[in-house]
Structures are given as structure tokens and as C-alpha cells.
Amino acid sequence: MSDLEERFADAVAAIGRVLKTHGFRKKRYVWTRVGDGVVHEVDLQRSHGNSPDSVRFYVNASAYVAAFARAIGDRVPENLASATAQYSTRFETISEWPTDRVDMERDAEAVSSALPSAIEQVVTHLDGITDEASLARTLFDSGSFLDDDLFAWFCATGRLADARAQFAAARERFGTQDRWPRLAANFDETAQKYGVALS
Incomplete structure (x- = not known):
């Protein structure tokens, strides 16, 4: 080994070591924590450009909330850890x-030194995603204005002001692009x- x-x-x-203290379980380069209808993952x-003289990696964080999926009519798998995350981001953003x-x-x-501290911050961020409302807030705050599931959740749960706010934010961000009529x-x-x- 080099x-x-x-x-x-x-x-x-x-x-x-950091993630283990917060209840995550490791499988190769993926750590997963399954709670009551919520899955948090760090991987x-x-x-791809690694070589014997250059080794680099990225850290991703993601979350899945079963109640959010149910609200928009998506199937929830029996094994929540196998579900596709509804939210995902890179650790440098959080x-x-x-x-x-x-x-x-x-x-x-x-x-x-700094890496364990950054991972603690990632865990703190994921700790804030505990239910469907906090997942929706995280998605919106992260700028996921084109997220179809987020918009559907706002509509399905009667959060009309939030649905309109997402549409307005998307129009402001993408309204001048050629694809906007299709998005709208x-x-x-x-x-x-x-x-x-x-x-």
C-alpha cells in the first residue's frame, strides 16, 4: 500500500470514528443510520482521476423520509436503507x-483535525432532518427549486403558499432559459x- x-x-x-458515535453503521465507504422512518447516509x-501519486475523495450526505414519500404516493420499501435518498449534498456545502x-x-x-470537525457538522445538518416538514425545508433552503417531489409534497399537504413560493423561485432562477416553458x-x-x- 502506498x-x-x-x-x-x-x-x-x-x-x-465520528459517525460511529452518532449511530451510523459502516459498509465499505458508506455509513448509514436508520431511525423512525428516516434514513441518514454519509458516503x-x-x-476517478486517482493515481499512485494522487488520492482524492468527495464526501456526500443524504437523507430519506418515508412519510414524505407516502404523502406524494411513492412506495416505501420494507428496508428503508435501500430507499433512494430524496435529499443529497456534498459535505463542503454544509x-x-x-x-x-x-x-x-x-x-x-x-x-x-479539520476533517473530523467537518464530519461532525455534517451529522448536525442531518440531525435536523427528522420528518417530512424538515426534509422539505432542507430541500427548499438548499435551492432545489426544480424538485418535482418537493413541489408535489407542498401541493399534497395543502401548503399552497410554499408551493407558490417554490414556483416563483424557480421562475426567477430559470425563467429566462429556453427550457422554462417546459418546466412551467x-x-x-x-x-x-x-x-x-x-x-
Whole structure:
């Protein structure tokens, strides 16, 4: 094993120590925590450009809420850990880690100090996703204005002001693009399904 691969193994171990204390279970480079209808997951994604002289990886965080799925008519699997996450983000967007990846050469010192702290911040973020409403808030706050399931959930649960706010945010962000008529039609189709008027 090369020196960089040994450092990578140390980084995996450092992440694992943090996540284990918060109830996550590890399978290869994926840590999963299943609660009451909620799944939180943290995974490492090795860079495709890795070589013996360059080892880098990304950290992803995701969440799934069964009640959110049920509200919009999606099937909930018996094994919640096998469900497709409704929310996913990279750890640099929810922690103080300064770049979009961990580079085992550049970040050698940070692996033992800043990386565990960043993973704690990731856990704190996931701890805030406890039910369908907090999942919806997280999706909206993260800028997922084109998320069909989020819009459907707002409509299905009678949160009409939130549905209209998502549509308005999407129109402001994407309204000048050529694809906007198609996107707007998707919003309108979902709104009509639930009897919601967008204006």
C-alpha cells in the first residue's frame, strides 16, 4: 500500500470514528443510520482521476423520509436503507471544509483535525432532518427549486403558499432559459393534479 493510500485509510478511519458515535453503521465507504422512518447516509466517493501519486475523495450526505414519500404516493420499501435518498449534498456545502474534495497530499494535516470537525457538522445538518416538514425545508433552503417531489409534497399537504413560493423561485432562477416553458408546464401539471392554482 502506498503512503497516500495509507493516509486515505486513516481518513476513512477518522470519519468512521465520528459517525460511529452518532449511530451510523459502516459498509465499505458508506455509513448509514436508520431511525423512525428516516434514513441518514454519509458516503465517500473516490475521485476517478486517482493515481499512485494522487488520492482524492468527495464526501456526500443524504437523507430519506418515508412519510414524505407516502404523502406524494411513492412506495416505501420494507428496508428503508435501500430507499433512494430524496435529499443529497456534498459535505463542503454544509460544513466548514474549504474545498470540494479531500486531497490526501494537500490535506494531510487536516485529516486528523479539520476533517473530523467537518464530519461532525455534517451529522448536525442531518440531525435536523427528522420528518417530512424538515426534509422539505432542507430541500427548499438548499435551492432545489426544480424538485418535482418537493413541489408535489407542498401541493399534497395543502401548503399552497410554499408551493407558490417554490414556483416563483424557480421562475426567477430559470425563467429566462429556453427550457422554462417546459418546466412551467411540469409545475402546472402537478398543481392541477392536486387542485392548486399557481396564481
